[in-house]
Amino acid sequence: MLKKIIPIILLIVSFITINAQVPKGFNALSNETEFRQKLVAASNSTQSIKSNFTQEKNLNVLSEKITSKGEFRFKKQNKVRMEYTSPFKYLLIINGDKITIKDDQKTNSFSSKSNKLFAVINNIVLDCVQGTALENKDFTKKIFKSDKEYLLILSPQKKELKEFFNSINIYLDAKDCSVIKLDMLEPTGDNTVITFTNKEYNVVIPDAVFISN
Amino acid sequence: MRYLLVISFIIISIGCSKSPYSSLQKSDADKLCIAKFKPLFTSILYNTKIDVVGKHLSGLLLFKTMPDSSIRVVFTNEMGAKLFDFEYRNSGFKSLYCISQLNKKIVIRQLKEDIGYLIMDAINFSSASVKQNNNQLYFEFANKKTKTYYITDDNCLKLLRIENVSKNKKKIVIDLGDYKSGMPDSVNIAHQLFQFNISLKQIDR
Numbered sequence: 001m002l003k004k005i006i007p008i009i010l011l012i013v014s015f016i017t018i019n020a021q022v023p024k025g026f027n028a029l030s031n032e033t034e035f036r037q038k039l040v041a042a043s044n045s046t047q048s049i050k051s052n053f054t055q056e057k058n059l060n061v062l063s064e065k066i067t068s069k070g071e072f073r074f075k076k077q078n079k080v081r082m083e084y085t086s087p088f089k090y091l092l093i094i095n096g097d098k099i100t101i102k103d104d105q106k107t108n109s110f111s112s113k114s115n116k117l118f119a120v121i122n123n124i125v126l127d128c129v130q131g132t133a134l135e136n137k138d139f140t141k142k143i144f145k146s147d148k149e150y151l152l153i154l155s156p157q158k159k160e161l162k163e164f165f166n167s168i169n170i171y172l173d174a175k176d177c178s179v180i181k182l183d184m185l186e187p188t189g190d191n192t193v194i195t196f197t198n199k200e201y202n203v204v205i206p207d208a209v210f211i212s213n
Numbered sequence: 214m215r216y217l218l219v220i221s222f223i224i225i226s227i228g229c230s231k232s233p234y235s236s237l238q239k240s241d242a243d244k245l246c247i248a249k250f251k252p253l254f255t256s257i258l259y260n261t262k263i264d265v266v267g268k269h270l271s272g273l274l275l276f277k278t279m280p281d282s283s284i285r286v287v288f289t290n291e292m293g294a295k296l297f298d299f300e301y302r303n304s305g306f307k308s309l310y311c312i313s314q315l316n317k318k319i320v321i322r323q324l325k326e327d328i329g330y331l332i333m334d335a336i337n338f339s340s341a342s343v344k345q346n347n348n349q350l351y352f353e354f355a356n357k358k359t360k361t362y363y364i365t366d367d368n369c370l371k372l373l374r375i376e377n378v379s380k381n382k383k384k385i386v387i388d389l390g391d392y393k394s395g396m397p398d399s400v401n402i403a404h405q406l407f408q409f410n411i412s413l414k415q416i417d418r
Contacts, residue, residue, distance in 0.1 A: 057293040062277050062285055064256060066293075067418075082292075087416045088260050090271070090291040103271040103291075105262055163313060164294060184293065188310055192293030 023169075026144035026151050035143055035150060035177075036134060042177035043130050049074040049178075051199040053082070057192045072196060074129045079210040082125075093212055094125065100212040107212055120161055124154075128170055128179045139168070148174050162187070234362075234381055237344035237351055244341040246369040247352040251333040254278060254395035259413035261288065266408050272296065274413060276332070276396065285309075286328050299325065301334050327402050327411060330361060330375050330387055349373065359384065372397075382406075 022028060029035055050073055057066040070084040077096075084090040091102040100109045112119040120138070127133035134141060138161060139154035150172040156162050169183040181195040254276060261274040272290040279285060283302035289295050298310040306329070308321050315321075329335070336354060344351040345367065352363040362376045375387040383405045390399035393415055400413040 055293060057289060059275070059287060059295075062275075062279070062287065064275060064277060064287075066258065066273060066275065066289070068291070084291055087418060088273070088291065092292070103262065104260075105271070106269045108269060186295065188295065188298070190295060 023144060023151060023153075026146045026149075029143040029145050029150070032143060035145075038177045039134065039172075043132070045202075046074075046129070047076050047202045048205045049129055049199060049201055050203050050205060051196045053194055053196050055084075055192065055194045058190055060189050060191070073205055073209055074125075075205045075207070075210065076130070078126055078130075079207070080125050080129070081209055091212065093210055095210045102212050109212070120164070124168055124182070128182065133170060145174065149180060150174055150177065233383070234351075234360075234378060237346045240343040240345040240350055242343045242345070242350050242369060244343050244352065245338055246350075247341060247363050247365065247372075248338040250363065250365075250372040250392075251336070252276075252331070252396045257394055257396050258416045258418055259400070260416050262410075262412045264408065264410045273416070284332055284334075286332075297321075297324070299328065301329065301332060303335075306334070323409070326377075327385065327387075330377065330385070331397075331400060331402075333363075 051071075053070055053072045055068045055070075057068075058064075059066070068084050068088065069086045070082060070090075072083075073079075073081040078094065079096075080092075080094040082092045089104050091100075093100040093102075094112070097112050098109060099112050099115070100107060102108075112123075123136060123138070124133075127136050133152055133154065136154070138158055139156055142153040142155075144151040144153070152170040152172065154168045154170065156165050156167075164186065166185045166187050169185065171180040171183070172178065173180055178199060178201075179196055181193055184192045184194075186192075255278055257276045259274040259276075260271075262269070262271050270290075272288055275285075275287045275289075277285045277287070281302075283300055286297075286299045286301070287295065288297045294312075295310060296312050297308065297315060300307040300309050306325050308316075308325075311321060341352045341354055341363075344353060348367045350365045350367060350369055352365070354361045354363070359377055359379045362378065364373050364376065365371060366373065371391075372389055374389055375385075376383055377385040386403050386405060388401040388403075389397040391397065396415070398415045400411075402411040402413075404410065
């Protein structure tokens with residue numbers, strides 16, 4: 001009797017495990033080539049992005065949410081400006097390998113190579129907007145699809161990245177592969193969601209925007 | 214021989230220098246009056262700047278009182294990365310999370326103490342001895358190695374600053390702004406013996 005039950009239990013457990021890996025509302029992607037083509041096409045046609053963003057830091061054990069807002073700018077190649085405007089002022093500029101951060105007191109500039117966390121954020125942001133996330137060798141990738149969105153789950157491979165992230169989940173618009181939101185899940189159960197809104201593409205953004213005064 | 218004279222002079226000078234606390238006079242003010250300044254809050258967020266030996270970093274410091282009355286203090290950078298998560302409860306202090314770059318005994322001990330002074334962690338108010346000087350009341354709490362003074366105006370209506378003292382020399386001076394939502398609106402923690410400064414400003418949410 002037991003011999004008959006065990007395989008059934010194992011089957012149920014494996015079914016649950018497989019389903020647990022697929023986020024709710026999403027299915028495993030059947031045609032990865034089509035997704036890759038869309039991503040490349042979107043990247044090729046995007047010279048610049050201007051949008052607003054809302055960041056929600058969820059400290060889940062504490063039942064606390066810290067919400068901040070700001071403006072996002074991207075320009076090819078490798079130029080990103082994230083300017084937090086509320087409830088605090090903070091500026092992050094990525095210009096190639098150079099990262100500049102400015103709070104209301106001081107400006108610090110350094111190479112992304114000298115700061116692992118900023119290097120990761122630098123690469124993720126650029127990978128998202130430049131459509132190169134699938135090429136990033138620091139992560140294993142899983143792709144899912146719903147009616148309206150693709151979900152790209154990046155799981156870090158390196159120990160120093162695992163300290164910060166369990167996974168980085170990128171939600172992309174199924175129509176044009178533009179980034180809707182990033183969800184960065186931490187090993188402690190906390191997460192940070194950055195949602196992009198009011199997106200404008202290929203507007204003129206002067207290079208000076210990516211230089212801190 | 215010349216060096217010996219110079220060193221001796223320095224040692225004698227330090228030894229004879231007058232402690233800023235030697236002129237404090239005993240006061241009859243109510244020692245329990247200081248207890249009303251113990252921060253009482255649900256959740257407070259501070260914009261935070263830290264300057265330590267030439268390095269500057271900024272972020273957000275969250276103070277939260279949990280349902281079991283323990284206090285959690287969480288520091289994140291502006292982009293959401295958590296840097297440390299400390300727990301203060303009656304039974305003791307715990308570092309629940311700390312990124313590897315900060316996870317050094319001496320760093321955690323210093324941060325624990327600095328934040329502990331601010332939230333008046335583990336203070337037995339009835340053990341205070343009250344002194345006065347220049348229209349200010351000094352509520353003195355002594356432990357084995359240091360003394361901590363909570364300094365108010367002469368009517369004990371406003372907590373002005375906190376000073377931690379070792380061998381009559383100031384180690385830490387914490388300047389406090391007016392209370393808002395149960396905690397000081399602004400805080401400046403200045404270490405006197407090495408360059409380490411933490412400044413906090415409450416964020417309206």
